[in-house]
Amino acid sequence: MAQPQLDRKLLKRLLHQVGRAIEEFALIEHGDRILVGVSGGKDSFTLLYLLQRLRERAPVRFEVVACNLDQGHPGFPAGALEEYLRAQGCEVRMLREDTYSVVKRLTPEGATACAVCSRLRRGILYSAAIEMGCTKIALGHHRDDLVESLLLSMIFAGKMRSMPPKLRSDDGRNTVIRPLCFASEADVAAFASSAGFPVIPCDLCGSQENLQRKRVKRLLSDLERDHPGVRASLFASMGNVLPQHLLDARLYPREPQAGADPWIDGECDDEPGRRGTDSAVALFGR
Helix, strand or coil, rough: CCCCCCCHHHHHHHHHHHHHHHHHCCCCCCEEEEEEEECCHHHHHHHHHHHHHHHCCCCCCEEEEEEEEEECCCCCCHHHHHHHHHHHHEEEEEEEEHHHHHHHHHCCCEEEEEEHHHHHHHHHHHHHHCCCCCHHHHECCCHHHHHHHHHHHHHCCCCCCCCCCCCECCCCEEECEEECCCHHHHHHHHHHHHHHCCCCCCHHHHHHCCCCCCCCHHHHHHHHHHCCCHHHHHHHCCCCCHHHHHCCCCCCCCHHHHCCCCCCCCCCCCCCCCCCCHHHHHHCCC
């Protein structure tokens, strides 16, 4: 069987995107000690690899600690993962907490386990980061994760929010960073494949076909087939927010607003090229 060959073009693009995220959102500073959450998935393996490469050439000094949490999933290859991580030449910390049985006990039959699992995992990683003297926790969420989270929040929670590239925990003791926020899932998956990472599937949540996130992912895939670039456009919208065109009274200025109206001036039309004034005429007459 042919050995995978590292995709150098993708590596260059991903390094550029991670560097851009670090610069725009001040994700890494001189002297940082960064706990990288390595689940064994394609995203976290890619993140660890990229941060190690950046560490070799970055103008600031920072440390990387690869940290895995074995949550007690049946058959989880903790030993093989630890051996692989130590072979990468970085500091490694393996944690073991049986959250699997806790999640199973607290999650009703047929319900998704993501919320409970995420809270338990987050608490353990937060405590571990403090114990190890880490100043930041780096997670492998990419551009598609941010877009899906935006839609999930809008559709199911009635809020416009997503995963921020940098977030201070409520107690102020931890800072979470997402250096892959500009990278697409397709690029991350392709790079992980070319690098030959020993990806471990997540049996706990991967087996639950009724996840809301999977429904949103399917919705985006359907839209992307008919309108290529939908994901990129939604992602761009998070960096191009116009509060005066929304309904949050806390952000809304008291004086009347000026400028283009998305409806009247055609930005909300269903058909390309059709002007908003034509839509208004069709609805209300001349």
